[in-house]
Amino acid sequence: MDTYDRRQVMKLSLPGFLGIALSLPSLIASATRANACLGRIPSEATINWDAFLSLIEKEAAQQHLDHWNEETYLKQASAIASRLNLNDPHLLAVFNRYKEGPGIGNGRIDFGKLERQKNFEISFLQFEKGEVIPHHDHPSMTGLLLCAAGKIKTENYSLIGKREQKDSYLLKHSNTTVLEKGKIATLTSKERNIHRVSANELAQIIDIFAPPYNKQRAADSSYFTVDEEIFQGQAGIYEATVKSP
Numbered sequence: 001m002d003t004y005d006r007r008q009v010m011k012l013s014l015p016g017f018l019g020i021a022l023s024l025p026s027l028i029a030s031a032t033r034a035n036a037c038l039g040r041i042p043s044e045a046t047i048n049w050d051a052f053l054s055l056i057e058k059e060a061a062q063q064h065l066d067h068w069n070e071e072t073y074l075k076q077a078s079a080i081a082s083r084l085n086l087n088d089p090h091l092l093a094v095f096n097r098y099k100e101g102p103g104i105g106n107g108r109i110d111f112g113k114l115e116r117q118k119n120f121e122i123s124f125l126q127f128e129k130g131e132v133i134p135h136h137d138h139p140s141m142t143g144l145l146l147c148a149a150g151k152i153k154t155e156n157y158s159l160i161g162k163r164e165q166k167d168s169y170l171l172k173h174s175n176t177t178v179l180e181k182g183k184i185a186t187l188t189s190k191e192r193n194i195h196r197v198s199a200n201e202l203a204q205i206i207d208i209f210a211p212p213y214n215k216q217r218a219a220d221s222s223y224f225t226v227d228e229e230i231f232q233g234q235a236g237i238y239e240a241t242v243k244s245p
């Protein structure tokens with residue numbers, strides 16, 4: 001990269017000056033990102049969107065290593081997500097666009113992509129009061145759900161297995177949680193992987209999946225009908241069937 005002394009800067013033409021001024025935001029973002037990578041941002045400090053992406057990428061990249069531990073990754077990713085500045089201009093623009101946009105009153109959950117990289121993807125979802133994503137799974141994936149606005153209810157289950165000579169499955173209920181702004185729920189490929197997500201008021205959430213969806217993982221995903229009653233008197237155990245596509 002070229003360096004400039006004070007005299008050269010002083011001699012900049014107006015178009016040159018404007019060019020530098022226009023590139024300042026991206027230069028600052030790059031600097032912040034670099035700082036985050038080098039651990040120069042205090043571990044408790046709020047981080048902007050770019051620094052957040054860099055830190056998540058670093059954690060998610062470890063999924064290819066032999067010692068990858070999904071719960072450990074989710075703990076790290078949760079610590080990073082809890083530091084994300086939800087007032088970051090990039091995020092606020094998305095939040096406000098959906099809150100004020102045609103998504104309101106359209107009778108369905110609104111969905112947008114925030115980021116997609118080789119090792120992870122981040123989505124934005126907006127629920128209105130009464131909107132629900134029925135029980136579904138995330139095959140071979142980890143997930144982190146961050147509540148960005150309102151309150152969101154998540155009911156998670158772990159798959160025990162398929163019933164012998166039946167077309168049904170047994171699930172173990174692991175947790176039901178109502179998340180407020182800044183709170184997080186997680187799932188691994190084995191634990192809490194099936195969930196139902198619902199809202200009783202306008203809610204906005206950020207989902208981080210590692211690895212990201214691909215054709216295979218999307219094809220392997222299922223929606224379930226879960227019995228309301230427990231299975232054969234066993235506390236926390238429910239029978240479920242896969243909904244036909």
Ligand SMILES: [Fe+2]
Pocket residue numbers: 136137138195
């Ligand atoms: Fe989900």
